[in-house]
Amino acid sequence: MYRIDLAGTRHRFPDLKSLLAAATPLRSGDELAGIAAESAEARVAARHILADLPLKTFLTETVVPYEDDEVTRLIIDSHDAAAFAPVASLTVGEFRDWLLDDKVRARELSAVCPGLTAEMVAAVSKLMRNQDLIAVARKCRVVSRFRSSIGLRGRLAVRLQPNHPTDDPAGIAASILDGLLHGCGDAVIGVNPATDNVDGAIALLHLIDDLRLRYAIPTQSCVLTHVTNSLQAIERGAPVDLVFQSVAGTEWANRGFGIDLALLAEAQEAALSLKRGSIGNDVMYFETGQGSALSAGAHHGVDQQTLEVRAQAVARAFRPLLVNSVVGFIGPEYLYDGRQIIRAGLEDHFTGKLLGLPMGVDVCYTNHAEADQNDMDNLLTLLGVAGVSFVMGVPGADDIMLNYQSTSFHDALYVRDVLGVRPAPEFEAWLDGMGMLDVRGRVAPPDIATLPLARAIADQRFPTQ
């Protein structure tokens, strides 16, 4: 039981998870779950209590019982006490101050990372303003590698997302080439398949890999299909660079996805055995999103942001190349409007980076949420300042298969330009070799028609199915 008297009013929170939920900035998903703070004042009261809570508390008190949940066991069992030492005596509020301290730089943040649990990171984020989330995330340095480097300072990569409602190869190839012409694709060329079967996934893998090899593009491909499909594709000799999986923050929710930790480990081993990486062996790609456990009925009364960080703790166990939140995709019953989506996007990026993940964000929304492109411009710009590792590149921001809006190839050009950040170095060198960079190193060819890639397009056959 946690209590505080605040300006003559007594506030009570029965346990740690209800305290964390009440301390969270307002969002529709916590209201739907019935765990949001009862009033604005109660929210502040919860944050007061949280600020005075020793960080150590999270090593002995769990939000989901240790014996019931393998995600809790992973978090507790993998905690590194030596790494935790520099902050072991701090409260959550003091930990915020420590994170913001000028003397704490990338080196200190990386060193303390294995000593931080998901719940500690979630708790401190609840005490942070948006600018704090940006300032600390910007200090984190997380680099991952496969054929390109993700997360280097001054770089911002883009996942080229060339989805098509029927997985038509010509349609997908056309979107890929358009994305390449806009300097996108250094994070991954990643397709969400319209149909969920192994044959389809293998066909798409060959399509992207053939393009990659033909133009010698220093990037990786991924078909975002269920991990069991990727395992079968590997067994059948398909060119699998990265294994994708959506992950959630509780064992039950992951079971709802048809996965557990052992299956993810098996998939990682299988992908590693192919030895397809040229400059690194980070072979996993994970997506997370606030609300996943609640929608699976497996949230255990824990707020959606804390569960999101637990999902990131799952991702952390498998040395991923890429992790991103699909922040605005899940719908207004979890994040109602642009304001809530922006806050959640900054939270997800910050918590992921602090946990040592190569963190990107799918800056996005659906048509039944109270949001529009202006909200996305805001979030993209804020995340760019926060040092986001990668964002999505969708033609015209309109995903014609998943029916939602993300960031466009143009948005990627914009954010790189206004913030002076550049593509992954390997990919940038490729762009330069293809004549796509101007004298200032920007993707702004004077005449598109003279490019080698444009000539290659002209020579391409685009057979329709």
Next chain:
Amino acid sequence: MSQPPADDPLARLRAATQARIGLGRAGHAMPTRACLDFDLGHARARDAVWTPLDMEAVTAQTGDWPVRMVRSQAPDRATYLRRPDLGRELAEADGLPSGPFDLSIIIGDGLSARAAQAHGAALALDLRNRLAGWSLAPLVLAHQARVALGDAIALAMGARFALMLIGERPGLSAADSLGAYLTIDPRPGRMDSERNCVSNIRPPHGLSIAQAGEKLAWLLTEGRRIGATGIALKDAAPTKDRPHVHHQSHAADPARPAAGQAVAGGDGDGGSFPP
């Protein structure tokens, strides 16, 4: 307003996909016309979400089929969007006849009343013609409906099958797409894995009424034969690729269900993670 130049090498690619490629650039941004095109799509989608279902317009299309109106427990659109649970519960079952019936067809607004209005009645009538010998309950029109609301409605009428025809979450290029969700022995608490879904019903660009009617009639007939819907029925479906027929199990990518994949709570909004 500038147009992409005619000799743009991407011009030949545009025919390959509906995706917004080869838009040209204004500096690093999209040209004005591309921005306005996008805004129009978004405006249409928003209007589809927020425009209420016009009951009279639907009733005018249903001929001699008796029609009943019901509401979910979500009193208005803003509540409906925040509280999918209320959209699954029936406000009151008064006025619904007691069966038994073989099939109850429900037309629900879902996330696009436009879709329900444009295609719901036509698909219901098409199915009636294909289902000789089936006893059909009165057609039910449902306000502020989620997919599972059909279970409560069909149960109240003693129907063996519930078929919910519901507006899917609008996309930028398609604001009038209808989804059809089929459930045997409907009752509250049915899981998504116990349903079959035919999605993207959207003549002339998506499935036609006849194509959807044919698929649904097959699912209904086969479902009655094997006494099941959902995964068991999907597994019995012809194995030739049927990209518009799904059962409700894990999506290929749960965070982002495939097109036509039903979602948590079967809300037809494509955005949730599956259970």
